[in-house]
Amino acid sequence: MTTTTPTTAKKIEEQRFEFILTINDHIVCQxxxxxxxxxxxxxxxxxxxxxxxxxxxxxxxSWGELGILPKFLKSKSVDILWxxxxxxxxxxEEGAKxxxxxxxxxxxxxxxxxxxxxxxxxxxxxxxxxxxYAVDIREIIPSIMAExxxxxxxxxYTKVEAIAAL
Numbered sequence: 001m002t003t004t005t006p007t008t009a010k011k012i013e014e015q016r017f018e019f020i021l022t023i024n025d026h027i028v029c030q031x032x033x034x035x036x037x038x039x040x041x042x043x044x045x046x047x048x049x050x051x052x053x054x055x056x057x058x059x060x061x062s063w064g065e066l067g068i069l070p071k072f073l074k075s076k077s078v079d080i081l082w083x084x085x086x087x088x089x090x091x092x093e094e095g096a097k098x099x100x101x102x103x104x105x106x107x108x109x110x111x112x113x114x115x116x117x118x119x120x121x122x123x124x125x126x127x128x129x130x131x132x133y134a135v136d137i138r139e140i141i142p143s144i145m146a147e148x149x150x151x152x153x154x155x156x157y158t159k160v161e162a163i164a165a166l
Contacts, residue, residue, distance in 0.1 A: 017152070018114075019144065021069070021137065022107045023124060028135045033145055037153040043117050045157035052120040054147055056108045068147070069108065070122060072140050077128040099125045104132055110148060 015032035022028055042048055053060050057067035066074060104124035110117055124132040137144075 016113050017148070018111045019148065020107075020109045020111070021135075022109075023132060023135065024104060025107070028106075029137055029141070031141060031145065033149075035149050035152045039152065039154060039157070041157045041159075042152050042154070043112075045159060047151050047154065047157050048118055051147060051151040052108070052110075052118050055144055056106070056120040056122050058122045058126075067122075068140055068143055069106065069137070070126075072137065073124070073127045073131055073135070076131045080128050080130055106132075 015034050016038075017035055018030060018032045020027060020030045053067060055067050056069050057065070058070050059065075060067060100123075102125075105121050106124050107119065107121040109119040
């Protein structure tokens with residue numbers, strides 16, 4: 001059992017920013033961090049939408065590019081498929097399975113001072129069950145945090161009101 005020491009609690013309190021990844025409302029990963037030169041204008045900007053697409057997008061752009069999280073889950077799914085591939089195994093005929101029988105949604109949320117500023121979700125049903133129920137994103141956490149830090153510390157943003165005026 002771990003206990004929170006006063007110094008640990010103080011460090012968490014000092015860190016204003018956090019992101020949370022959940023699947024079906026069960027926490028997979030939660031990280032607290034700091035951002036230098038935080039610009040509050042990011043909250044109402046177009047760049048915030050682009051950030052969420054970069055992290056969780058399932059069909060970014062015209063070529064169907066995946067975001068950081070779906071791309072990672074896809075690569076893990078491909079690894080599992082190739083590791084379990086046996087060309088000599090003959091699988092008995094089964095009817096087509098509906099992969100959407102049970103819905104598994106990943107949610108990604110960014111918080112500033114414990115208030116949610118952005119939330120996005122994508123379907124996990126496209127990925128291997130072994131991958132989506134045993135998610136380990138430790139190797140991509142630095143990439144996610146780098147994207148968030150980059151967007152949150154820009155000097156200028158595209159305002160939503162400016163786009164609406166066009």
